[in-house]
Every structure is written in structure tokens, then in C-alpha cells.
Amino acid sequence: MNSVILQLATPYVRSLLIFFAFVALLRGHNNPGGGFIGGLLAALAIVFSSFAFDRRPVQRKLKIKPGGYVAMGLVFLLLSFSPSLLKSQMLMEGVWVTIPMGILGELNVGSPLLFDIGVFMAVIGVTLMFFFTLTNRK
Amino acid sequence: MGHQFCNIILTFSFAMLLVAFALAFIRIVKGPTARDRIVALDLVASITMGFILVYSVVINNAIYFDIVIVISLISFIGTVATSTYLKQK
Numbered sequence: 001m002n003s004v005i006l007q008l009a010t011p012y013v014r015s016l017l018i019f020f021a022f023v024a025l026l027r028g029h030n031n032p033g034g035g036f037i038g039g040l041l042a043a044l045a046i047v048f049s050s051f052a053f054d055r056r057p058v059q060r061k062l063k064i065k066p067g068g069y070v071a072m073g074l075v076f077l078l079l080s081f082s083p084s085l086l087k088s089q090m091l092m093e094g095v096w097v098t099i100p101m102g103i104l105g106e107l108n109v110g111s112p113l114l115f116d117i118g119v120f121m122a123v124i125g126v127t128l129m130f131f132f133t134l135t136n137r138k
Numbered sequence: 139m140g141h142q143f144c145n146i147i148l149t150f151s152f153a154m155l156l157v158a159f160a161l162a163f164i165r166i167v168k169g170p171t172a173r174d175r176i177v178a179l180d181l182v183a184s185i186t187m188g189f190i191l192v193y194s195v196v197i198n199n200a201i202y203f204d205i206v207i208v209i210s211l212i213s214f215i216g217t218v219a220t221s222t223y224l225k226q227k
């Protein structure tokens with residue numbers, strides 16, 4: 001589809017979508033958002049640019065193929081098991097660390113964030129796989 | 139006095155949004171061509187955003203504003219996708 005308005009609007013809408021994907025990812029778990037929603041938003045950014053331009057150049061320009069995203073997500077999921085095992089707690093029990101950040105206060109990071117990043121990557125990969133398979137015409 | 143006035147305004151806006159929703163729904167059911175239906179679906183997304191905003195005013199909580207942002211980004215993509223499909227057909 002060759003629409004000039006759509007092609008000019010694409011960079012702005014795409015960066016907005018990716019920004020909100022990361023907002024949803026980092027705020028998730030206890031507040032609205034989380035890995036799944038963030039992953040869907042980030043995948044929609046790529047889907048949107050392949051609507052505005054042609055599908056093939058977008059698919060070729062992707063540095064990591066959709067399967068690679070799924071694999072990275074699964075690696076992150078496995079990594080999220082390790083903190084609880086190292087502290088000999090129950091499997092997948094949340095481990096929280098407080099990092100002092102100077103003037104900015106302190107940052108509360110835990111193993112659920114690793115889990116969310118894994119879900120984020122896996123959802124991006126699976127959504128792109130669905131999209132590229134469904135729009136593939138012989 | 140002020141509180142009651144606010145209640146009347148909120149109820150009125152809910153009623154008007156409901157009327158708009160019903161009119162858009164009639165257009166979706168009747169719509170002579172597929173283009174009318176696509177535009178009506180886009181309108182339904184906007185009316186849903188209005189509902190969520192008025193409701194977040196009623197419960198006095200700003201947490202639903204993010205949902206509105208996400209709907210406004212995504213309904214646009216849905217409209218674009220459906221029109222792309224129609225153009226290819």
C-alpha cells in the first residue's frame with residue numbers, strides 16, 4: 001500500500017509505540033502493564049511499519065529473526081529461575097534487590113523483571129511469526 | 139450544590155456516549171458498504187475511549203488513562219489493516 005500520509009506518520013507512531021511498550025514492561029507486575037502487553041505493543045510497531053511500506057524490506061531489515069526473539073525470551077525465562085535457586089528458595093520465588101541510586105532514590109529490582117523481559121521477547125517473536133506467516137502470499 | 143451539578147454532568151455525558159454508541163452500532167449493522175462499517179468501528183473505539191475517561195473521572199483514579207493511550211494507538215492500526223485488506227481484494 002502506497003499512502004504518503006501513512007509513510008510520513010510511521011516513524012512517529014512507531015517510536016511512540018515502542019516507548020509505551022517499554023513503559024508497560026517496566027511498570028508491570030503490580031501495576032497495569034507487564035511483559036505480555038509490552039511485547040504486543042512492540043510487535044505492533046513492526047507490524048505497522050510493514051503496513052506502511054512493503055512487507056519484504058521490513059522483514060529483511062529485522063536484525064533478529066522472529067525465531068531468534070523467541071529463543072532469547074526463553075533464555076531470559078531460564079535465567080529468571082536462577083536467583084531463587086542460588087538462594088535455595090522455592091523455584092521461581094521472587095528475589096528482590098534494592099540498589100541505591102544516589103539522588104534518584106533507590107531502585108527495587110527483582111527476578112520478576114527478568115521473567116517479564118523473557119515474556120516480552122517471546123511475545124514479540126510469536127506475534128511477528130504469526131503476522132509474517134499470515135501475510136505471506138505465494 | 140457543586141457536587142450535585144457534577145453528578146448531573148457525568149450522568150448526562152454517560153447517556154450521550156451511550157446514544158452515540160447505539161448510533162454507531164446501527165451503522166455497523168446496516169452499513170451499505172464495508173467502508174461505512176470500518177469507519178463506524180473506528181468511531182466505536184473513540185466512544186469506548188470516552189467511556190473509559192468519564193469512568194475514570196467518576197472513580198477519581200487516573201490509572202485508566204494509559205488504557206486510553208494504548209487504545210488510541212491500536213484502533214488506528216486496526217483501521218489501517220482492514221483498509222489494506224480491502225484494497226488488496
